[in-house]
Amino acid sequence: MAKNEQFEVLVQILRRFHNAGVLNEFFLIGSWCLYFYRFHFDQPQGLPAFRTLDVDFLVPNAKQVKKEVDVSQLLKDEGFVPTFNRSSGLIKYNHPELQVEFLVPELGKGRDEPVAIESLHINAQSLRYLNLLMDYPRIIAYEEIKIRVPEPAAFAIHKLMISARRGNQEKQKADLETSIGLLEFLYARPEEVARIKAVLRAIPKSWKKTILSLSGKHFSRLKDTAENL
Amino acid sequence: MRSMIGILKEELARLLDSEKSYKKAIKDLPKGSFHQKRINGHDYPYLFYRRGKKIVSKYLGNLSEADRKKLSDGIEQRKKYEGMLKEVRENLKQLRKMIRGKKRAV
Structure with missing residues (x-):
């Protein structure tokens, strides 16, 4: 395989x-x-x-x-x-x-x-x-x-959000690892950080609340970005 | 990385499901091979298939072009699925070995 x-x-x-x-x-x-x-x-x-x-x-x-x-x-x-x-x-x-x-x-x-x-x-x-x-x-x-x-920025943020909804612990862990790994990759590229900001600016308030909570626990750079748009 | 055993067990479940689906699909598809026999200058459609050790030929009667195509497509699909089923079973064999190996290591 x-x-x-x-x-x-x-x-x-x-x-x-x-x-x-x-x-x-x-x-x-x-x-x-x-x-x-x-x-x-x-x-x-x-x-x-x-x-x-x-x-x-x-x-x-x-x-x-x-x-x-x-x-x-x-x-x-x-x-x-x-x-x-x-x-x-x-x-x-x-x-x-x-x-x-x-x-x-x-x-x-x-x-x-x-x-x-x-x-x-x-x-x-x-x-x-x-x-x-x-x-x-x-x-x-x-x-x-x-x-x-x-876009990678949207994909990474989406993975973070759905990780919280997973009933299966292993899949939750996998989603978080993927999200964090991709965010690490994207944060090294200024043009992709700009895309992360664009996605965060446009998402509904309720979703942003979820992202702030999750990123606070797992990837603080995203929380900082979301709070300082 | 997710626990290896968890990933392997998930794949095992998927392959078992696939094996079941391929077997069911194959059962509903025509077996054998389709040939035209020329007798006294006319073409007659026959289906050849194995019954135990014997090869049996079955005259298909006056088939429309659409029915011939349907039969021919069905036979082709069956052969494709038989190949896939063989692959699934090989994957299952490998996977079971890997799971046994991981369990022993833990």
Whole structure:
């Protein structure tokens, strides 16, 4: 299960989406962003390592996707098998090397059952705080494809916020390590510190309160930045 | 870094789930291989598959182009999934060894 093999499988999926004309409907979020940030920074040494088999795709505008593409079949063509969770109704796609899941931003009070995205023949789980990732897109070019990922600043702050909501201690620890590791990397780059400030200026007050509390415990430089915008 | 055992157990659960899903999907897909037999200048569609040690041929009748494609795609998908299932089982074998090794070390 070498990371290179996983990466090759992921790139194949991205190529399929690109060739079908739907790659622009997705944001790649989750820890695989860290891998793609390597292609964005001139000196990527210091970016945190990660270990995940999960590939998370955010569909920011599920109701506005006009093009009909059977994304489920595209994944099956790459050897992925749909795995249906009886209790949640969510369909994830499994492969020997990776697992793919689709997400949409939670609207209103939220819902437990997954959201059907009929034009893409998939369903997606709705989660809170995903707007924080969607509002700060960065396009990373890899060979012939252009992948939308969240800006590192938004990704790091988002990871910090969701760490507090994790029920699983190990996953909470992993989110915090990723967030802090990435913040350390970003704080060494003045242009990225400017982006951290821009994200902090724009987030809702209630989220800022959470960030101040968490950063106070885990990464005081972020707290200082948030208090002195 | 998260505890190694925790990561490995999570991956074990995922691979077991994958194994179950691949087996179920394979069961619902046609097996064998699809061929056209030329008899007296006409092409007749046949499905060839193994039943125990024997190779059986089944005449498929008057298939539409769409049905032929569906069958052919289904067979291809089955072969793909059989390959993936083999990989999943190899990964499971490696992973179980790693988990046993980690447990002994602790």
